[in-house]
Amino acid sequence: MIAALILIPLFGAFVAFCIPDNRWRPVVLPVVASIHLGITAMLLLSPPPPSPGGWIWLDPLGRIVLLCVTLIFALCAFYAVGYLDCRQERSNRILCMGVLACLAAMGLVTVTQHLGLLWVALETTTVFMAPLIYFNRNARSIEATWKYLLICSVGIGLALLGLLFLAYSTYVAHRDATLLLGALIATARDLNPAWLHAAAIFMLVGYGTKMGLAPLHTWKPDAYGEAPGLVGALLAGGLVSCAFLAILRVYQVCLASGFEIHFFRKALLGLGFLSIAFAAVFMAKQADFKRMLAYSSVEHVGILAIALGLGKGALYGALFHLLNNALAKGVLFLSSGNIHRMYNSKTTDVVKGVLSRLPWSGGLFLAGFIAVTGSPPFSPFISEYTIISSAFIDGRYWIGGFFLLFLALIFIGMAMTVLPMIMGAPPEEIESTGYHDRLLTVGPPLVMLCVIFWLGIRPPAFLVAMLLDGAVLLGGMP
């Protein structure tokens, strides 16, 4: 069953390679995505036991990330059919193969318990995402691709060094190097502190680069800005969640060691606050709305890092926020892709009055903005509220206070870009681009919005139970 999770997308990539017709090829995506969604549902309802040897096990944390990945991918896959239909002038073979190969690698990230294999899968996603950012084939997108590829490869290389340090710390401790999570957690108290410290730093920097924590986020605005909205949604919802899972694994080992966790939490808090501060500064007066979404992603990885750094009750909020962030970003990136198609521009001096030209996409973008900045009734409000309240319950007033301040600044900064763009009057001379809202390009973001609305009003019991299980693994209150 778990093998199918990885093999079916790979088989789909092969089928996409074989189909010669540009118009029919994207249909492979929703077919594979529906099967993937079905398999995930079965796995979540009756989780299989760990494999012999302990390499493969879908633990609660893996389940949460798998749910994020499969939901965002399924909706993006349906959107892709509508989107690629408008872009028939380009071959979409590489795009279809790339996203399916990425889906396979992301599946592997969520199910593996071997940190080495997790690294391999994460690096695979980096490499396969690069050609997708270059979909538009112009000078700007090649620049974004180059920066993304080089910075992420170097970052993830540092994570590999951290991983080797971790293995060496087990070797110094008991002459039996291992990178299996279960064995690492069981023996974490004996690990050599110096090597574990070095390992934690390198892995935080490495996976933090992949996740886009400031000051390692520099590739993010370029890559998110130049990639098609569909790829942006997969980067912000899928890859970020997978990189976050890698950091959670390091967190688990540090927590089990008992001594390293104090430093690790402080480092996460520092990077988290730096991220939301960067986002607050660069979000204001941002003229390019796709770059603005990239900074919003930097903000949200910052929130995730802060929640991990706070620990205790905030851990539940962190895991919940992971899902909410993925879906809210999906709404924004997919609807921004529609707006980009309509206006053939992504700067706010041209894009004005979207609501009157594209009522559906404009409305979705506006609702997505309200959701992503943490306003009720959408679920990001619930998760951010959980994180902030746990900071205050712990008596960490300064952290809670600054967190609120930055969120307010980000809300204002983002509103200054979004509101004139959505409301306003449309420009006089309208360039006809032949795009109009259709079911396949509006439906998927609408479904995402409905899901975060539903989660915000009444999260289902099985999800709450799963998030609690995950928080317990991270040392949160049961």
Next chain:
Amino acid sequence: MNTFADQLLVLVMLINLVMLGTSRLLFSIRAVAVQGVILGLLPGLVHPFSLHLAAIMTVVIIVKGIVIPYFIGDAVHKARIRREVEPFIGYVPTLVLGAVFTALSFAFAEKLPLAPEHEELLFVPASMATLLTGFLILTTRRKAISQVIGYLVMENGIFVFGLLLTEAMPAMVEAGVLLDLLVGIFVMGIVINHISREFSSIDTSRLRALKEE
């Protein structure tokens, strides 16, 4: 046997300095290929022979010594350039920095608590020095190809450290790491090709359209 391994590691560090000092790209690529072959030989010198080890050695020599240098050489050929011109920091200063970094790596390695059987070996300083050299090349050179070479040198540095753990790492993970490196360099080669077509140059300082206004 271990003294021979140490001599090879010294050679690895010397190759680092050679790469910092040269402007000819094809020469750098050959140097990185030689470094890859040495890296492939090293596991056989520090660990007792086994089939797993022989397989790793063969694959490393083929990937790092032949296939990857071929990919980069191909990209150089297609972009029709020979030399790195005007690096952000000159050759002599980077060479001096490289030497300083190598010395610092030795000082740093002294501080780390190594397992007793590894204490006499040069693996940790060689690994650190190679990693830092890779960084230096990555950050000071303008040409996209030099940056790929820098990335490769950095990966070689990580690999040197990994040699201490060759027996512990499962073959599947080793193979995965090498395959990712291979595909990564292959994709970088393609991207370089597109950069040179788009900008008629592979000077990455021309990649500056994307920034905050």
